[in-house]
Amino acid sequence: MKKILINNTKNPRRLFSSKRASIDVHTHMYLPKYMEVLKSRVDVPYVRTINDENRLVILPGEDKETTTAIGRPIGKEYYDVNSKLAYMDKHGIDISCISLANPWLDFIEGDAAENIAQELNDELQGMCEESNGRLLGFATLPVKNHDACLRELERLKTLKHIKGVILGTPGAGHGLDHIGMRDILAKIEDMNYMIFLHPHYGVGVEHYHDTGHALFLALGFPFETTVCVSRMIVTGALDHVPNLKLLVAHAGAAMPSLIGRLDSCVAHDYAIASNLQHSPSDYLKRMYFDAIAYSGTNLKGLIDHVGSDRIMFGTDNPFFPPPDLAGDEDVSSAIWPSTEKVYHTINDIDDNVLVQKILRENAKQIFDL
């Protein structure tokens, strides 16, 4: 198992009060093995030197764009654990549950995927072990290889810092609700693991081509998550795994706005309604959510929809870096407005017990820390 040098965890700086000693459940890294894979590729996703700059190209069709520069510069905030820890210290984050960034191993078939997943998850476990309790992990599955997924899940039981798995919405390619995913979901449920459900492909992408990444990320991502969650509800997939713990990225995506409508549409569709054990909003109340709403109104609304026990602080780091960073400023030591915004929306809640639950207490309880 590879070890990754961590140099500043003994005396982490705490710039913020204990009120901000938060646990971040939505934070990504490109682990060393993943960087190696991405650098070896010619198709999206890949990492390549373009105009003397290492650039990460991950989004579907992103290499064909003409309206913006291709991809984004990939600095050490994407792959260096010390950069992650510096960011955590700067922003009062006590513990981060690291997940590989999208698109994970969605593009790798066969045995290769299993070997890479093992290496990635061992790297993640090793990094967490070295972190003096600062890091936990969501593992990566070789999703295109059904039996390998089951084997890797079994193997993950030996990796003590792994608290769940991150999965994209397609699963093996036909959606998480597809029957081919059923025994994988059942095994995850049985292990009491969390699935961190995260978008990558976007929905409605034909409408975003001339707006840079703004609408792809602002709409396409949450639409994709919303479709996946809704399909898992209305197809009855969740009835097969009633205790599955599903962490829905980006504060439930568009589910909060549309849950009343989904309830109504299902109630007006006998074929769907008669096949379900509960109304959609009841399934939603069983799920888990990060607090990345960037809106105090919506965070409060989410609490109103699902209660206060299932929402946990998150940052989406290293995405949405400071937009106004001076050229020579180090992104790892800067204050990130996107992270600050999450704190502000949480701290705006007029109930300190609730604030503490979302910042850290819920995660402690849910992940048994």
Add this chain to the structure above:
Amino acid sequence: MKKILINNTKNPRRLFSSKRASIDVHTHMYLPKYMEVLKSRVDVPYVRTINDENRLVILPGEDKETTTAIGRPIGKEYYDVNSKLAYMDKHGIDISCISLANPWLDFIEGDAAENIAQELNDELQGMCEESNGRLLGFATLPVKNHDACLRELERLKTLKHIKGVILGTPGAGHGLDHIGMRDILAKIEDMNYMIFLHPHYGVGVEHYHDTGHALFLALGFPFETTVCVSRMIVTGALDHVPNLKLLVAHAGAAMPSLIGRLDSCVAHDYAIASNLQHSPSDYLKRMYFDAIAYSGTNLKGLIDHVGSDRIMFGTDNPFFPPPDLAGDEDVSSAIWPSTEKVYHTINDIDDNVLVQKILRENAKQIFDL
């Protein structure tokens, strides 16, 4: 101008207290001329006798579906003004602002569209004139014919019961934000008309094929509206028509859930942000909304996002009819749970002044009644 017989408006039954004398800004009809057009067609949209039943087939690809019966039965609640008035009486609706149901004239090109639009709008005006103040109208535009739109808008000035126009998200085919729509939007703004922005085509339709209409309507519709509104914001289209009144169907669709994220994504995209006069949430605060959220939490959230002056009661009648209607019961004299749900979410607001604003006072003010 055709007259349409109305037989029960002299002494409308008022089953509900004055508290429920509401004004419905989201209610549809298939006007006689439109039924004639639909019956003459072989491609979607059409009305056709299938298994001895008149059925309406309007949604894209709906005629190719295999999982549900094709389309839906089209009874008099879709086209008969007396049925509409009976429904209004039953549900304490004082005034309805009638709009043609989707997909309007999106599928008709050239001169034919202009003639049909004139006939439809004259029918609508005639129906409203006969209604003793019970009915107002949103007119239909021949959207595929640019100059005809401008001419019809000019002509609409003589139709006193018309309060705006209903438009689908594609406009003439390339989106409402397309430069080809700019002088049409400017003329609508100049006339102080409302645009009732309504979905029809869905976004993400490739994901809904095996779930009947439930996900198409619950997700595809609001996604489509959300894309249109977001594109009008981020492309700067709204900066050209700062006083345009845009009524966003279905309680703002997914905009409320995603507005914080859209603000953040735009703020992190210099090319987009530097091109806009305001943040996305500021544009949202200028828009108008129906109250069809089917969720008290979301209705309160919408008020929190945009204030209480721009939200108006709506029903979406005659869609979402009572799902449990006995075979011999008349849908026009039944209580509609979908309508009741809208009332309940409004009446749940713990402020009677606010309740009255949403039920009727806002509409009175906005439409100068």
